Amino acid sequence: MALLPRLRRLLGRPVPSSKVGARRPSAATRHGDVPQEDALRSRLGDDPNDERAFAALAELVRRHAATGSDDDPLTADADDAERQRAADLAVWSLGEELAGNPRAWYPLVEVARLSVRDDLEGTVRRLTTAAERDPSGQALVAGLRLLREAGLPVEALGLGTGHWHPRDHDPEVGRELVLAAVDAGRPMDAKQHLASLELYPKQDAIAQMRRELARLVEQAERTAGA
DSSP states (O other): OOHHHHHHHHHTSOOOOOOTTOOOTTHHHHOSOHHHHHHHHHHHHHOTTOHHHHHHHHHHHHHHHHHOBTTBHHHHTOOHHHHHHHHHHHHHHHHHHHTTSTTOOHHHHHHHHHHTTTOHHHHHHHHHHHHHHOTTSHHHHHHHHHHHHTTOHHHHHHHHHHHOOTTTSOTHHHHHHHHHHHHTTOHHHHHHHHHHGGGSSOGGGGHHHHHHHHHHHHHHHHHHHO
């Protein structure tokens, strides 16, 4: 089951609606750090992919949701598991709110991070949208790394194969695809992705990376042939 519906049911209340980048009306009566929250939301309104601003704002909303307040008895006596669920739901809500900006890809990656264990289909869908919104390839790097670190290298290969543009994208996409192929036990795919890095126009900048990956691919081929 997807995390958001499950958390909503456990918390017994719907997620409040809000406008992209706008502070929730109730925050002023609950917290003493409203100016900081407003400043962070303003920064994210200008650049929804500001990772530092998102992390700082996520920490604020996570702390608020986990600790509760005098006018919110639901979380006042909550146990640790309930507080964690409330915090995750708050960050999820923030990510979906900011993802309403058509330029936003980083919030989609963060929501995907929360959903990867409960909703793989939704996770891949969010990472696909993030990759399509970002011409630099940074979103694709983040998505591939998320899937690979979650133990899903095959899904990472599926995402990257359809969206990687070796000439234009961050070459870290190639690294993540080679690593995913090795993790998946597909040395031929790893070799093919390594070869695709030859299309990147600034070869001097990635020479060391290619040497490291080549050694890794050779080792994977030896292991597969053993």
